[in-house]
Amino acid sequence: MSAGSWDQIVTGLLEEGPDAASRIENRAGDFSIATVSSSSGDWRFVSAVGRAAHQAQVTEMRNTLMIFALGLAVAGVVVSFWFSWSTYSPIRMLQEFVAGRPAETEGRGSRPSVTSRYSEIEAILAGLNDAYRARDRLASAIERQRPLARAQLLTRLLQGIDEDVFLSLGPSAGFSFPYSHYFVFLIGLTARTNRSAWEREAVIQSLGELRGDGYFACGVEVHHREAIAVIANVAPTRSDRSAQRRIVSAAVSRLGEHHPSTPMVAIGLLHPGVRGITNSYVEAMAASEYTAGEGLPIQFFADITGPAARLPRLPLQLRLRLLQAVKEGQVDIAMDTLDDIVRSVAEVVESDQARAMYYRDLGTALREVAGKLGLDDQVAREPEPGDTREQLAALIRSLCRLVVIDRSSSADRLASHAVEFVERNYADAGLSLVLVADRFGTSLSHLSRVFKEQTGKTFSEYISDLRVERMMIMLRSTDLTVREIVLKVGYQDVPNCIRKFRQVVGVTPGKYRRGAALKTRSQ
Structure with a gap:
């Protein structure tokens, strides 16, 4: 309130007497007037307060109260945190759990030492480091297992596997086949008795994965042969032969630095779907044996033409596919091929006597296969094949079963010898x-x-x-x-x-x- 305003109030009171206060109370707009009258005496007390000063005092008091309340709340949080910190240490126990150590039980009413309270940050860091190391160990273990899983899955694909099973197992092995058609080609390796395990592995891994325009291929060792089977997944084209040659050339080129001599290559037919891989594999194996006899560096199964020996009207492809399916223990393919042979013979041979001759010749060829596989004793217990399709089918089923058992026994023997060697050394x-x-x-x-x-x-x-x-x-x-x-x-x-x-x-x-x-x- 200005000095001039106060002077006006005093002057008005002196001039107008005791009732002046009520008349001039609202005369000035920058101050407020309060009056007190005496009931026993003829006097009145008058108080004038500037409005701006009054408002400033109220604001100051409000700010003071807010600061005090905020300080009280902060102090409460600090005290609560300190109390929890000094009486309970879940972080320490969590760190010990992650580290694989049981937390030591403290006595009732005991409190962690000052050092342990101040080491909680270190405990957090140690726990996080242990967790990261555990994650890295798990990732490393998975990565070490991936080549083994790939090899197992590729081997199962060659032996026969449903497409649904493959689609569920493929991602865990780290690959998938994006195209609809498949064929298998076999690369024969020059036998070397002095090839070390590392050299052998380098040859196999060189064909572990091939990618190109319109194809994806993976190679896996055929352990009962000095060979690598490559499963090629391709998009169907008008010129399947040229696509096959392009993929085979890429594989042989990749192999060159680890296997300087020119390998023999046998190529199966192109088939749709995952189930066609086994068919193409059997055809590639059959072409491989045919190639070895003919001395050719590369052989397409599709190029094997002409009649079978001693069976002039039976296509050679059918005979080779049947015998190779039996050698691989593929009973389904063998039975399908037998049905094809039966239909083919029925078309070209009219007499029952001539058809019986065909069946007996196939039975003789199957027994020769058993002899080459070392299954003479087991086959000798089987009845001689007769002149009907059913009798020949029974021999085929029996041979395929014996081949599977022998292959499994061979793998078991290798594993048993390896375990025995490890336990001795x-x-x-x-x-x-x-x-x-x-x-x-x-x-x-x-x-x-x-x-x-x-x-x-x-x-x-x-x-x-x-x-x-x-x-x-x-x-x-x-x-x-x-x-x-x-x-x-x-x-x-x-x-x-x-x-x-x-x-x-x-x-x-x-x-x-x-x-x-x-x-x-x-x-």
Whole structure:
């Protein structure tokens, strides 16, 4: 309130007397007037307050109260956080759980030390690091298993698999076939007794995957032959032959740096659908044997023409497909081919006696196949094939069953010999998959596959578990130091061995030994 305004009020009061206050109360707009009259005396108290000053005082008081309330709320949060921090440590327990250690139970009313409270951040970081390492180990394990899964799936495709099964398993193996048609071609490798496991694996991996305009192809070892079967997935074209030649040329070129000599190539027919892979594989195998007899560097199954020997009116393709299907144990393809032969013979041969001759000749050829496969003794127990389709079909089913059993037994024998070799030599620090593969003259991929099928574990997992098992026995039964035991089971890196032992058993070797000793004394 200005000095001039106050002077006007005082002057008005003096001039107009006691009733002046009520008349001039609203005369000035920048202040407010309050009056108090005496009931016993003739006097009146008058108070004038500037409106701007009054408003400023109210605002200041409101701000003060808000700041006080905010400070009180912050203080409450800080106290609550400190109280929770000092009495409860879930982060520490979470970190210990991730690290695989049970949290130590604290006594009732006990509180973590100042050091443990201030190490919660380190606990968070340690837990996150453990989680990331576990994720990396899992990803690494999956990646190591991927080649094995690919080889198993490709082998199953050659043996016969439903398309639905393939579509469900393909993504886990890391590939899928985008086109509708398939054919298989076989690349024969020059036999080399001095080829190491690494060299053999390099040859196989060079054809592991091929991509080009309009095709995708994957190669897998045919373990009972010195050959690689390549499954080619292509888009159908007007010139299937030229497309096949282009893919085969790309594969042979890729193989060149690992296999300098020119390989023999046998090519099956082009078929629609996944089920056609097995048919094309049998045709490629048949063309391969035909190529070996003719001395040709490349042979299309489609180019094999002419009559079968001793059966002048029977197409040679049908005979070769039937015999090769039996050699591969493919009973479905063999039976389908037998039906084709029966229809073909019925079209060109009129007499029952002549048809019986055809069937007997096929029976003789099938027994010759059994002899080459070393199945003479088993086939000798089978009845001689007669002159009817049913009798010939019974022999085909029997032979295919024997072939499958023999192939499975061969893989089982390899795996059993490999396991026996590992159990005898687990203490050798140089023991490896390469060493075992060289020992038995097979490829790394094939040995890995049959070893996993036989034991349920990978080669490295089996050795690691075996060595841990031997360590447990020595820790219970000997007084050797942990370091001496580690070296005796084939490890050179002691800390790494102790870490693996703890992952498998759950405790360190020292704790395991003390626990075993306590258990023995209690008994």
